[in-house]
Structure formats: structure tokens, C-alpha cells
Amino acid sequence: METLDIYTYVVTSHFHFEEYLNTLDVFATFGMHWEDNRLKWNASDWSEIEQILPKHDEIWMPHFEIIK
Numbered sequence: 678m679e680t681l682d683i684y685t686y687v688v689t690s691h692f693h694f695e696e697y698l699n700t701l702d703v704f705a706t707f708g709m710h711w712e713d714n715r716l717k718w719n720a721s722d723w724s725e726i727e728q729i730l731p732k733h734d735e736i737w738m739p740h741f742e743i744i745k
Contacts, residue, residue: 683711683739709739 691704716736720727 679714681711681713683709685709707741707743709741711739713737 686708687705688708689703689705691702693702694700713736718729
């Protein structure tokens with residue numbers, strides 16, 4: 678079984694804390710990046726087709742969930 682490195686990042690753009698209301702608002706962007714060698718494309722093997730556009734459900738993507 679081949680391993681796959683998945684890199685994640687969070688970029689926060691705004692924090693707002695209300696001590697009296699006991700609330701914290703955070704605006705952030707979450708991202709992931711990985712390179713799956715099984716998805717490499719060699720155009721010479723496929724009549725010089727340079728690009729394909731698979732549907733999102735046709736390739737594996739890691740599950741990501743925010744839990745409060």
C-alpha cells in the first residue's frame with residue numbers, strides 16, 4: 678500500500694471575542710494539498726490528450742470535517 682502525504686493549512690482573517698457574551702468568532706480559510714502519483718497523466722499514452730476533467734466523485738479526496 679502506498680502512503681500519501683496530505684498537507685493542511687489554516688489562514689485566519691478575523692478574530693472577534695466578546696467576553697461579556699462569552700463568544701468567539703473566527704473567520705478562516707482551510708485548505709488541503711496532496712499529490713497522488715496514481716493520477717499522473719502521460720499524454721503520449723492517450724493520443725496526445727493533454728487534459729481531462731474528471732467529476733469530483735471520480736477521484737479520491739480526503740474526508741475533512743469541522744467539529745465544534
